[in-house]
Amino acid sequence: MSFDREVGQPGKSVTLPAQDIPVSHEADVVVVGGGASGIGAAIAAAMNGASVLLVEQRGYLGGMGTVSLVPAFCPFTDKEKPIVRGIGMALMERMKQACNADYRSEYKDTLDWVPIDPETLKRVYDDALGEHGVRTLFHSFVYDVLKSADGRRIEGIVVVNKTGRSAIRARYVIDATGDADIAALAGVPFQKGGEEGELQPGSMCYLLANVDRARFRRYLDETGDSGQLHATVERAIAEGALPEGRKSISGLAWVNDYLVGVNFGHVFGIDGTKAEDLTRGAIEGRRLVERQLLFFQTYVPGFEHAHLVASGEQVGIRETRRIQGDYVLTAEDFMNARSFPDDIARNAYYIDIHLANSKGKMTFTHLEPGQSHGVPYRVLLPVGIDNLWVPGRAASSDRAVQGSLRVMPNCFAMGQASGTAAALAMREGTGSRGIRVPELRRLLVEQGAWLGEQAAASASSASSAAE
Ligand SMILES: Cc1cc2nc3c(=O)[nH]c(=O)nc-3n(C[C@H](O)[C@H](O)[C@H](O)COP(=O)(O)OP(=O)(O)OC[C@H]3O[C@@H](n4cnc5c(N)ncnc54)[C@H](O)[C@@H]3O)c2cc1C
Known part of the structure; x- marks a missing residue:
């Protein structure tokens, strides 16, 4: 299977012989990609009882924040209050604590545009995953998927690394590659860039x-x-x-x-x-x-x-594929600060589309301070597959909203929701669409996420009723 059949020289191909490969690992939940969305997903799935393996092509975690030296975390607030909380914010705070005294005193109360100390952040991520019992496999590139006979489930992934080629079996898969590699390999429809295929530029930080x-x-x-x-x-x-x-x-x-x-x-x-x-x-x-x-x-x-x-080890990439999900979040949803019954996160970061060529214009669209819109669970669910979630840069949205949703705080939040949902699906013996979404939202709020005042209030009344 190839990512893109247009690659290569026309008419020139080779046929590989069929080959038995070993099964090197098994896990309840396999997370592919160790950026903000994969880190959030892996910790959340493990925290909620799943055995988790995270597979990453580099030798460290952090995705764009460390691979491409993106220099700061985008805002965690809506300019009035923190709206992205939970695992992402806890990790950022932990990075601050791991930095030196000068850093701590300068940024202790800062939640927006917190500078990244990449070497410190790599260690913080290693430790956080280790403490939650997440197994990590570095230096491993995922290049294929194993699908069920009916094509609706991913039963495993195929990796290549220094050890050779092997299969990793999983009950649930989270595609946190930022490029929707796994979804694309599984045949999920996607869009890439604008109507004429134009893409936001990369930057070498x-x-x-x-x-x-x-x-x-x-x-x-x-x-x-x-x-x-x-x-x-x-x-x-x-x-x-x-x-x-x-x-x-x-x-x-x-x-x-x-x-x-x-x-x-x-x-x-x-x-x-x-x-x-x-x-x-x-x-x-x-x-x-x-x-x-x-x-x-x-x-x-x-x-x-x-x-x-x-x-950067790699030029920073702002956009590639956006999956077709059960819902496509639109610019209209953003502008109207819309909420959804299945919200799993909130976003207030402005629409930030960088020029596609040196003569182009940048687009910035802001919400008012204090405003945010909801991110529904359905944007994580790729059509046609029942045990796969796609959080992060490649989640299901139109191009304008991708220009906002793609930043690291949101990726952590979508990752946390995906990991929690995968653990819930495992517990309830369902697929990604079969889980009780109110229970997912309750767990997210209980574990630190913020889904708006109403969700916070109903979670706290539910817990006092239980006491
Ligand atoms: C130049 C630039 C500036 C930015 N500025 C900011 C900013 O200031 N603040 C902010 O918050 N955000 C910023 N962003 C956006 C943000 O960094 C990314 O959108 C975000 O990191 C995406 O997170 P992710 O987890 O979805 O993907 P990524 O961070 O890209 O992580 C994906 C991970 O998956 C791994 N991977 C991919 N494919 C495979 C495969 N097939 N097999 C194994 N591993 C694989 C990659 O190595 C990577 O580690 C910026 C982005 C760019 C490019």
């Missing part, structure tokens, strides 16, 4: 050390330039020091006074489901970073001695 934050702040005070350096970047583009495109820095996330994470500029035309495109993204991305480093050193006081410590 990186870490700069040996910077002087105090001097940088003085520069901003003296010149009145914004924290995203609009004026300085425009000047550098006009002088040919930077290429056309994004006219400001998307994000500078200060881990401390001398180390900053950078999200700046774009690499266009990269389809993150194609190795050839990812290769070009890596090479072009690193080339752009080199040019940006020179820009920082020559244009931005405080960065004269900046040293490039690391760039």
